[in-house]
Amino acid sequence: MFLYTKDAPKGDIRKVYGETLVELGRKDPKICVVDGDLSTSTKTAMFGKEFPERFFNVGIDEQNLIGVASGLAYDKDRVVFASSFAMFLTGRPWEIIRQHIGYNDLPVKLVATHAGITVGPDGASHQMNEDIAIMRAIPNMRVVVPADIHILKKVLYKAYETPGAFYIRLTREKFPVVYPEDVEFELGKGFVLREGKDVTIVAVGLMVSHALDAATLLKEKYGIEAEVIDPVSVKPIDGELIAESARKTGRVVTIEEHSIIGGLGDAVISELAERYPVPVKKIGIPDTYGESGTAAELLRKFELMPEQLAERIHNWLRSL
Amino acid sequence: MNATKSVEELRKIARQVRIETLKSIYLAGSGHPGGSLSITDILVALYFGGYANVDPQNPYKPDRDRVVLSKGHAAPAFYAVLALKGFFDKELLYTLRKLGSPLQGHVSRKHTPGVEASTGSLGQGLSVSLGMALKRRLDDLDYRVYCLMSDGELQEGMTWEAAMTAKHFKVNRLIAVIDNNNIQLDDFVTKVNSGIYPIEEKFQACGWHTITIDGHDFEQILKALDEAVKVSEEKPVAIRAITVKGKGVSYMENTPAWHGKAPDREKFIEAMRELGVSDEEIEAFLNKYDK
Numbered sequence: 315m316f317l318y319t320k321d322a323p324k325g326d327i328r329k330v331y332g333e334t335l336v337e338l339g340r341k342d343p344k345i346c347v348v349d350g351d352l353s354t355s356t357k358t359a360m361f362g363k364e365f366p367e368r369f370f371n372v373g374i375d376e377q378n379l380i381g382v383a384s385g386l387a388y389d390k391d392r393v394v395f396a397s398s399f400a401m402f403l404t405g406r407p408w409e410i411i412r413q414h415i416g417y418n419d420l421p422v423k424l425v426a427t428h429a430g431i432t433v434g435p436d437g438a439s440h441q442m443n444e445d446i447a448i449m450r451a452i453p454n455m456r457v458v459v460p461a462d463i464h465i466l467k468k469v470l471y472k473a474y475e476t477p478g479a480f481y482i483r484l485t486r487e488k489f490p491v492v493y494p495e496d497v498e499f500e501l502g503k504g505f506v507l508r509e510g511k512d513v514t515i516v517a518v519g520l521m522v523s524h525a526l527d528a529a530t531l532l533k534e535k536y537g538i539e540a541e542v543i544d545p546v547s548v549k550p551i552d553g554e555l556i557a558e559s560a561r562k563t564g565r566v567v568t569i570e571e572h573s574i575i576g577g578l579g580d581a582v583i584s585e586l587a588e589r590y591p592v593p594v595k596k597i598g599i600p601d602t603y604g605e606s607g608t609a610a611e612l613l614r615k616f617e618l619m620p621e622q623l624a625e626r627i628h629n630w631l632r633s634l
Numbered sequence: 635m636n637a638t639k640s641v642e643e644l645r646k647i648a649r650q651v652r653i654e655t656l657k658s659i660y661l662a663g664s665g666h667p668g669g670s671l672s673i674t675d676i677l678v679a680l681y682f683g684g685y686a687n688v689d690p691q692n693p694y695k696p697d698r699d700r701v702v703l704s705k706g707h708a709a710p711a712f713y714a715v716l717a718l719k720g721f722f723d724k725e726l727l728y729t730l731r732k733l734g735s736p737l738q739g740h741v742s743r744k745h746t747p748g749v750e751a752s753t754g755s756l757g758q759g760l761s762v763s764l765g766m767a768l769k770r771r772l773d774d775l776d777y778r779v780y781c782l783m784s785d786g787e788l789q790e791g792m793t794w795e796a797a798m799t800a801k802h803f804k805v806n807r808l809i810a811v812i813d814n815n816n817i818q819l820d821d822f823v824t825k826v827n828s829g830i831y832p833i834e835e836k837f838q839a840c841g842w843h844t845i846t847i848d849g850h851d852f853e854q855i856l857k858a859l860d861e862a863v864k865v866s867e868e869k870p871v872a873i874r875a876i877t878v879k880g881k882g883v884s885y886m887e888n889t890p891a892w893h894g895k896a897p898d899r900e901k902f903i904e905a906m907r908e909l910g911v912s913d914e915e916i917e918a919f920l921n922k923y924d925k
């Protein structure tokens with residue numbers, strides 16, 4: 315059912331975002347797009363080129379960007395996509411997002427690119443490792459972290475069709491293809507990508523393919539059978555699916571390219587605490603800042619490469 | 635104050651800074667050449683023309699002038715100036731943006747001596763500079779605060795929050811220089827959001843004295859800084875320096891596409907030649923560092 319193999323082709327998620335926006339724009343003449351002088355990077359420029367009258371590049375002023383997106387969306391008869399880098403789309407204007415988009419559950423779909431440490435050489439000022447945490451905290455905000463181009467496309471359509479506020483987190487890097495093109499996405503429903511009985515690994519985004527590779531290594535090296543789950547949406551999260559897996563394995567590991575504070579790990583722990591408490595190991599960016607380096611170097615520094623993940627999971631299981 | 639150099643000498647240093655800027659960006663494989671080259675002459679006038687009162691041996695002495703690089707992506711030019719000034723070894727420039735390097739992609743006070751504020755997120759520098767100017771008054775120290783900004787960051791509301799607040803607190807010894815190359819990331823400023831213009835009138839309405847110059851003419855830059863130093867005893871000063879993005883490398887000049895990418899080997903060599911580096915020197919550099 316799932317396509318992923320170790321040498322799966324990579325898909326350009328930003329390009330697919332741009333293409334899907336154009337598709338949606340052709341379908342619905344009311345859709346608007348707002349960007350903040352990063353449209354050539356986020357790829358909303360593709361929409362801007364075809365629909366210049368419905369595209370607003372407001373410049374380097376992210377608070378204004380969110381205000382303008384909100385104003386376009388207040389009557390709820392137009393769906394608005396708003397984009398920038400994750401740092402500037404969620405960090406700078408957080409309270410404005412909460413006040414308008416969150417509070418009124420406006421049909422604004424915040425699609426951030428360049429999240430996480432894999433933005434690389436730009437350094438800590440651009441490495442947004444806290445966005446899932448701060449967006450999850452806003453009531454009404456749905457938070458989705460697609461793992462590849464195929465699920466991304468479905469997520470974008472779902473966000474378009476579903477009333478209300480969305481945060482969709484993308485990165486700069488290309489992702490390996492994990493899902494078949496005809497994958498179906500339902501908000502709050504995750505996927506079991508690999509079955510196992512010894513430990514449950516819950517991962518999102520780029521870390522889904524790393525978790526699948528790590529699961530293969532765990533089996534090869536240590537005979538550990540890991541179950542791998544991609545919840546896709548972190549809020550609402552598929553607590554039932556995760557708890558069901560935990561009942562079988564008794565141990566859960568979460569992996570995210572995000573701070574271990576407030577992100578996927580904490581969302582999973584909240585669900586398990588109520589449904590079926592088991593030991594949980596949170597893997598992600600520790601309570602610190604990133605630095606300049608290539609994406610691969612930084613993933614290695616923070617021990618998020620598949621071999622390192624397998625090793626860390628093995629060590630943790632042994633320590634229990 | 636530091637010893638003042640002649641305009642001829644400043645031009646030579648600026649050429650050196652442009653060369654080092656492009657070398658470091660080329661080796662890094664990423665970075666922002668356009669906005670580094672447009673602000674080079676301003677940086678050189680500030681640091682080598684006798685204005686920025688700084689001591690590389692004692693980079694954080696309490697009465698040093700504060701230079702805040704609000705447009706933090708111009709880090710390569712800033713680092714080249716700091717290296718030539720003696721803040722650190724020139725060799726470090728060739729580690730720009732690499733894992734473990736003290737020279738981060740955007741300037742960081744945690745990492746690099748001579749950096750006053752960690753930036754990279756645009757539009758924050760003027761507020762931070764204002765805070766530093768207020769602190770000066772509290773501490774009763776003898777320094778000035780220079781804030782180096784881009785035109786794109788004039789779109790950020792925070793810039794204007796700082797501008798009007800400076801008036802309210804009657805802040806002095808605060809000098810902002812705006813590198814007005816009229817290009818931002820996506821396109822020309824006039825195409826993306828032309829609302830920043832007119833610049834002078836906005837600052838004047840906020841109670842600032844303004845000066846407008848050609849940001850590549852050293853005589854004009856020095857004269858403007860002289861005037862700014864004097865007038866800023868009374869009120870904050872904004873210098874609008876009209877510049878050319880990518881200045882000094884023809885194929886980069888006034889071209890939005892060269893905002894944020896490194897040249898490939900061929901383009902790098904072309905740039906070095908235009909800046910007057912001999913083929914032997916280029917080859918020696920590439921052999922040594924470009925492995």
Ligand SMILES: Cc1ncc(C[n+]2csc(CCOP(=O)(O)OP(=O)(O)O)c2C)c(N)n1
Pocket residue numbers: 350351352374402406666668669670672705707754755756757784785786787813815817818819879893
């Ligand atoms: C708050 C914020 N938003 C967006 C960016 C992404 N960004 C980096 S450089 C840039 C454009 C820079 O243009 P300008 O500020 O005019 O600088 P210059 O032309 O002098 O290089 C943008 C949008 C950023 N660094 N910070």
